[in-house]
Amino acid sequence: MRILIREVKNHLDSEVEISGWAQNIRIMSSVLFIELRDVSGTVQGVLLKKGNEELFDSLKTIPRETVMSMEGQAVKSQAKIGYEVQIKNLEILNKSETPLPLGVVDKIDSDIETRLENRYLDLRRPEKLSIFKVQSTIANSIRDYFVQQGFIEIHSPKIVAAATEGGTELFPVKYFERNAYLSQSPQLYKEIMMSAGFDRVFEVAPAFRAEEHNTPRHINEFTSIDMEMSFVNDDDVMDVLENVIKVAGQSIAESNERELEILGVSKPSLDYKFKRISYSEFVKMANQRGIKLKDGEDLSTPVLKTVGGEINEFYFITRWPRELKPFYVQPFDEEYSRGFDLQFGELEITSGAQRVHSPEVLVNNLKNKGLNPESFSFYVNAFRYGMPPHAGWAIGLERLTMVLLNISNIRETTLFPRDRTRVTP
């Protein structure tokens, strides 16, 4: 029965069977070592030539990254990790071709381009695996938290009709005899669920944006963690968001000690209150730093870098100008809205808001934004027959992973990134 490599140390002085990839084979005249790797770690197998001549010679020409299974005695030894497996039986399950398009254990770092082209090899490296183990923890801890808080997990359609929010470019798809689009966000649907009386919902699903951006923080398909709650305001859902981030940080600290060590990242320490800085205060902060910025202007990347870059923690930017936020964001007063962003330093992690719940205000907002309320009837109608006040937000899973692991390119936290020029693998 095959065991995981990290379990070998619990079976010293007994027979074990392990399977994995031969990441390095060191051959001496009378003894050879095979470093075997599986999802849990690595261990070396040893084979003395004496008494095993045939097997010994056949292993001399085995390429790196060949998949094999070995049986033998697990023993304490002078190996660096303190133990090894004395090979008795070895079965080649699948030979690797050579040379490798990308060395898994080479000392040379490859370009991200080469790594993405050969992602299956790149992901064999423990650091890359670790990123996605952590991402799994993040997603699951958030999901658990929501379920615990009485949220209902929903799955909204990803193929949508022409009319959406405006603004973002959409990917067109052929829908039989009609044109449709890939969904940019579950926004309208999760709001409709409030009208449906589900009270609190969440969804973890892909979102598609056909923007031709080319930055280390944008991709065209990402995983959006969305939530929406009824009978709450913007401050309430900011509280929930702060908890969610802290829960995720806590779960990583508890479950991914080894991965953090491999990545050389310290445990997230989030035991501080997330600051809530109003948009207008943020503008003042920029002005104090010599940046010419008027109240009402959008916060550009350089502004966020200068001001946000100084704040090396999570913080909210609240009360954005209505002008800068979408039609479904609830006004705070004539000028400002109940929309907010969660930032980490310069990076936007989340966008959220208390939403408009009055159909009249909604229709008015649509018109003001130059959109035709008629095209949104499927959505607006849900407001006509009893829509509760509600609020919600959406986090980019990949961006959250970047922040918690201090990774600077979103492609690193995406298994198979879709960017301006990449659709494969």
Next chain:
RNA sequence: GCCCCGAUAGUGUAGCGGCCUAUCAUCCGAGUCUGUCGAGCUCGGGACACGGGUUCAAAUCCCGUUCGGGGCGCCA
């Protein structure tokens, strides 16, 4: 979409008019070495993105194409 920068063995690089039948490392192959762990040592293998131009001479300079990187814009 705009502005910079880049493309040399499987991988990562040096070279930036003649010294280049192109450097180094890794890798691959052959051999050697009684326990290595970035194994060591010896020998061998493998590359100038594509198209055009300038020049006696181009990896090197110029133009175009393709692809990539960075910055910005766009971006619920």
